[in-house]
Amino acid sequence: MNHDDLISSLATTTDEEVAGMVSTRTRSELAEHIMSTPVEPAPARRRRRGLVIGVPLVVAAAGTAAVVVAATTGSPASPGGPPLRAEPAVLTFSTQGKYLVVKVKDPLADPARYRKEFAAHGMNIRLTLVPASPSVAGTVVEADGGDGIQMISGKGKCFSGGGSCPVGVRIPIGFHGSASITFGRAARPGEQYTSTNSAFAPGEALHCVDIRGRTVDDALATLRRHKVSAPIFHYEEGGNGGQAYNVGRDKIPGTWYVTTADPWAPGQVMLWVQRTRPESHGDAAAYYRRLMSGCPR
Amino acid sequence: MRPPDERRRTFEQVYEACHDPVLGYVLRRADNAHDAADILAETFLTAWRRLEDMPRGDAARPWLYGIARRVLANHYRGVRRRLVLTERLRAELAASYRPVEHDDDLTAVAAAFRALSDDDRELLSLVGWESLDPGQIATALGCSRNAVRVRLHRARRRFARELEARAVGGPTVRARVAKGEHA
Numbered sequence: 256m257n258h259d260d261l262i263s264s265l266a267t268t269t270d271e272e273v274a275g276m277v278s279t280r281t282r283s284e285l286a287e288h289i290m291s292t293p294v295e296p297a298p299a300r301r302r303r304r305g306l307v308i309g310v311p312l313v314v315a316a317a318g319t320a321a322v323v324v325a326a327t328t329g330s331p332a333s334p335g336g337p338p339l340r341a342e343p344a345v346l347t348f349s350t351q352g353k354y355l356v357v358k359v360k361d362p363l364a365d366p367a368r369y370r371k372e373f374a375a376h377g378m379n380i381r382l383t384l385v386p387a388s389p390s391v392a393g394t395v396v397e398a399d400g401g402d403g404i405q406m407i408s409g410k411g412k413c414f415s416g417g418g419s420c421p422v423g424v425r426i427p428i429g430f431h432g433s434a435s436i437t438f439g440r441a442a443r444p445g446e447q448y449t450s451t452n453s454a455f456a457p458g459e460a461l462h463c464v465d466i467r468g469r470t471v472d473d474a475l476a477t478l479r480r481h482k483v484s485a486p487i488f489h490y491e492e493g494g495n496g497g498q499a500y501n502v503g504r505d506k507i508p509g510t511w512y513v514t515t516a517d518p519w520a521p522g523q524v525m526l527w528v529q530r531t532r533p534e535s536h537g538d539a540a541a542y543y544r545r546l547m548s549g550c551p552r
Numbered sequence: 553m554r555p556p557d558e559r560r561r562t563f564e565q566v567y568e569a570c571h572d573p574v575l576g577y578v579l580r581r582a583d584n585a586h587d588a589a590d591i592l593a594e595t596f597l598t599a600w601r602r603l604e605d606m607p608r609g610d611a612a613r614p615w616l617y618g619i620a621r622r623v624l625a626n627h628y629r630g631v632r633r634r635l636v637l638t639e640r641l642r643a644e645l646a647a648s649y650r651p652v653e654h655d656d657d658l659t660a661v662a663a664a665f666r667a668l669s670d671d672d673r674e675l676l677s678l679v680g681w682e683s684l685d686p687g688q689i690a691t692a693l694g695c696s697r698n699a700v701r702v703r704l705h706r707a708r709r710r711f712a713r714e715l716e717a718r719a720v721g722g723p724t725v726r727a728r729v730a731k732g733e734h735a
Binding site for chain 2: 258259260261262263264265266267268269270272273274275276277278281282284285286289290292451452453541542
């Protein structure tokens with residue numbers, strides 16, 4: 256009896272099953288997203304002890320972000336505070352009870368300046384803000400750090416498809432590594448989102464406007480009533496091994512069907528369309544049911 | 553650092569060749585499809601950032617397994633990095649993902665396997681699930697080929713003991729493996 260074969264038989268998913276699981280579009284979308292991530296040399300290490308950092312982040316309508324740093328011993332703001340600077344701060348650090356509150360005063364500042372200001376507080380944290388669709392703005396869209404960094408869950412504050420809603424990170428005492436945190440910020444008018452949720456999620460342009468399964472003509476009429484436009488259409492040909500296209504309205508017959516929608520920019524969505532009437536099934540249907548829960552019938 | 557275009561090309565080639573193997577690796581170890589989506593995305597994001605460290609050619613795949621292994625470990629320790637982009641990936645994986653059904657005898661094999669340490673399980677599954685040889689496992693785990701041989705030998709012995717303790721190994725299992733996809 257070959258034990259390797261016995262173990263093989265325990266595999267829950269075979270390579271054959273994996274082959275068809277992810278659509279061409281999702282595959283290349285992920286690759287593009289990853290390759291658009293800046294690659295920078297890791298910042299120099301800096302040591303500082305005695306802080307537990309929590310980062311619940313609030314992006315208000317004006318687009319300001321607040322970073323809350325929980326202190327475990329005394330007031331961390333006073334000794335070894337930041338050196339005085341002549342240039343106006345992009346972050347403000349202040350104590351509030353047991354917290355050191357760090358606010359992002361200028362969400363559009365050069366990200367290198369956030370890093371400098373964190374570094375001035377002995378924190379090796381790189382903060383980046385990317386334009387995000389409304390339900391994602393104010394959440395961590397990506398965090399990259401050493402072992403032990405935990406996400407702070409803001410359950411109920413956002414919709415994240417069943418996962419936790421990461422509104423910040425918690426860094427353990429004695430953490431000497433470096434971390435980079437990317438927050439979603441409100442997008443400027445016309446600015447394309449870098450990070451999005453489903454267009455049907457609470458807070459998004461098409462929440463409770465279920466246009467899935469409708470024809471393009473029909474869906475666009477509904478969008479107009481909701482003052483949402485669709486500058487771009489996505490379709491795929493040839494199944495999972497085929498090609499994906501992003502095209503304008505002129506290339507899409509009005510009789511095609513809408514399968515789903517992604518936020519594109521403020522007041523704009525990208526419609527996913529196909530020639531045939533879509534069928535909804537299984538867990539994907541459950542996913543959309545959750546997105547639309549609470550919507551009037 | 554490589555010029556940006558060459559960097560992209562290198563990544564695209566590896567992504568194309570290894571997307572499915574890494575997804576398979578992750579799906580066989582993650583608790584659910586949602587976690588798998590996040591772990592897959594983070595594994596390739598890490599690979600993108602550490603492209604300069606990536607070994608060329610066939611060694612890229614075991615190297616990626618090594619990254620995925622650390623991402624998985626972090627994930628279940630509570631370090632969750634989440635790309636919002638993975639929403640669609642999550643939905644797609646959730647639609648086709650199904651937990652495996654065991655018959656009784658396989659469940660006994662599974663129980664024997666589960667009784668092993670995490671390290672033993674990982675070693676044996678890199679052989680049984682990803683079909684790696686000791687040299688490739690050495691790349692994935694960041695240790696020497698000899699160390700892998702020794703550890704593999706011990707892990708197999710411990711697995712055999714667990715099987716014996718459960719009196720597994722009768723004709724049913726043999727028949728099932730013979731017609732299975734991995735036999």
